[in-house]
Amino acid sequence: MAADFVTGGLRRVGRVTVDAVTRLGFATRFFLAVLMHSPSALRRLQLTLREIYFSGVLSLVIILVSGLFVGMVLALQGYDVLNRYGADESLGILVALSLVRELGPVVAGLLFASRAGSAITAEIGLMKTTEQLSAMEMMAVDPLARVVAPRFWGGLISMPLLTALFSMLGIYGAYLVGVKLIGIDAGAFWGNMQAAVDFRYDIVNGIVKSFVFGAAVSLIAVFEGYEAAPTAEGVSTATTRTVVVSSLMILALDFVLTVFMFRGIR
Amino acid sequence: MNRATVDLWVGIFVALGIGAIIFLSLRVGNLTTASHAPGYRIEAEFDNIGGLKLRAPVKAAGVVVGRVDNIRLDPQTYRALVTMRVDQGYQFSRDTIASILTSGLLGEVYIGLDSGGDTQMLTDGQRIAKTQSAVVLEKLIGQFMFDKAASGSAK
Numbered sequence: 001m002a003a004d005f006v007t008g009g010l011r012r013v014g015r016v017t018v019d020a021v022t023r024l025g026f027a028t029r030f031f032l033a034v035l036m037h038s039p040s041a042l043r044r045l046q047l048t049l050r051e052i053y054f055s056g057v058l059s060l061v062i063i064l065v066s067g068l069f070v071g072m073v074l075a076l077q078g079y080d081v082l083n084r085y086g087a088d089e090s091l092g093i094l095v096a097l098s099l100v101r102e103l104g105p106v107v108a109g110l111l112f113a114s115r116a117g118s119a120i121t122a123e124i125g126l127m128k129t130t131e132q133l134s135a136m137e138m139m140a141v142d143p144l145a146r147v148v149a150p151r152f153w154g155g156l157i158s159m160p161l162l163t164a165l166f167s168m169l170g171i172y173g174a175y176l177v178g179v180k181l182i183g184i185d186a187g188a189f190w191g192n193m194q195a196a197v198d199f200r201y202d203i204v205n206g207i208v209k210s211f212v213f214g215a216a217v218s219l220i221a222v223f224e225g226y227e228a229a230p231t232a233e234g235v236s237t238a239t240t241r242t243v244v245v246s247s248l249m250i251l252a253l254d255f256v257l258t259v260f261m262f263r264g265i266r
Numbered sequence: 267m268n269r270a271t272v273d274l275w276v277g278i279f280v281a282l283g284i285g286a287i288i289f290l291s292l293r294v295g296n297l298t299t300a301s302h303a304p305g306y307r308i309e310a311e312f313d314n315i316g317g318l319k320l321r322a323p324v325k326a327a328g329v330v331v332g333r334v335d336n337i338r339l340d341p342q343t344y345r346a347l348v349t350m351r352v353d354q355g356y357q358f359s360r361d362t363i364a365s366i367l368t369s370g371l372l373g374e375v376y377i378g379l380d381s382g383g384d385t386q387m388l389t390d391g392q393r394i395a396k397t398q399s400a401v402v403l404e405k406l407i408g409q410f411m412f413d414k415a416a417s418g419s420a421k
Contacts (some may be wrong), residue, residue, distance in 0.1 A: 046269065049272060049273060049276050050272055052276045052279065052280075053272045053275055053276050053279075056276070056279050057275045057276060057278075057279045060279065060282075096294050100290060100294065100295075158279075160283070160287075161279065161280060161282070161283025161284070161286070161287075162283070164283055164284075164286035164287045164289075164290060165282060165283055165286045167286070167290060167294075168286040168289050168290060171290075171294055190293070193294055194293075194294065194295065195323070195330075197294050197295045198295065198321070199291055199295040202295065203287075203290050203291055203294070203295045207287070
């Protein structure tokens with residue numbers, strides 16, 4: 001009996017591992033297939049523009065509002081601590097560095113995953129459930145080129161722009177709270193910030209991060225949608241998975257990228 | 267949603283996004299004070315660099331004229347060898363004094379350059395002969411305590 005219990009447990013572990021590796025392999029092949037179909041999809045630019053509209057433009061409101069409030073709260077909390085050490089003029093540095101390096105890409109990525117990623121998955125999943133994808137194949141239209149690739153590129157292009165807007169609004173929010181409300185000197189706020197934030201080291205790395213997150217979220221979203229079980233339950237599971245997996249992926253990737261990018265100034 | 271509307275909104279979105287990147291680069295970052303501006307390197311040896319870090323500013327009369335490029339220990343003399351990159355527009359005389367200073371009590375550490383009267387100017391790769399090391403607060407306090415104790419026992 002005990003032996004059965006052990007082998008049963010091991011078998012379960014084995015199955016989970018094999019499933020995970022299989023899925024990873026599927027995702028990789030899917031990614032390559034999307035890349036292969038991208039040239040023909042990008043030739044019909046209108047499709048991608050439409051997806052930029054759906055995942056980028058329609059996410060603007062939530063990104064802008066969250067950015068503003070994150071910046072304002074960061075300024076209030078940062079001021080509270082910095083003031084104890086008489087360093088309240090470093091508020092600009094604190095806010096700008098944390099937004100440009102970390103909070104901008106990560107929070108914008110999380111919002112993007114829940115706002116746009118879930119919508120993409122649900123849409124593709126429902127297309128699959130209602131056999132629209134099969135119908136396209138019947139008509140010799142490749143769904144990878146017609147449906148999947150434009151959504152992938154739309155997300156990839158939208159994400160860095162959304163991140164930049166998020167960071168900008170955050171810094172503006174911090175300016176509102178720090179300079180207009182608390183009364184830090186505006187010259188010191190901007191001046192210290194400009195002295196501390198390096199273009200290549202901080203801003204470019206932040207943009208690179210947002211590109212990587214954009215690619216990860218878009219890929220997960222289209223993959224989960226495309227691989228969803230063609231039932232109502234399958235679509236709902238896939239949508240949940242998109243949000244959970246891409247959020248975890250953003251956090252994991254962020255750690256890895258930060259280790260490589262900000263390991264101390266070279 | 268017709269095509270023209272989509273195009274318009276995507277156009278607005280992309281323009282806003284690029285505007286934000288430009289804002290971050292120019293207003294938040296230091297692209298205007300270009301870290302990649304043409305410059306030349308000069309070296310200086312210090313007994314102790316204190317808390318000097320890479321990319322710390324090099325200032326003359328309080329104006330930032332360059333950045334610290336490289337810090338390493340000279341294995342022969344056991345002194346710190348600091349390489350700094352000075353903007354092309356600024357020239358300093360051969361007898362310039364480089365000192366490691368701190369802005370305020372807890373502020374950032376930077377290198378201050380005081381130009382001398384020599385008519386020959388420092389060129390790329392040259393070394394500043396006269397340097398002044400960082401003031402290490404702990405040593406200063408230790409010395410002060412020692413002096414106090416010495417004068418106390420003498421009485």
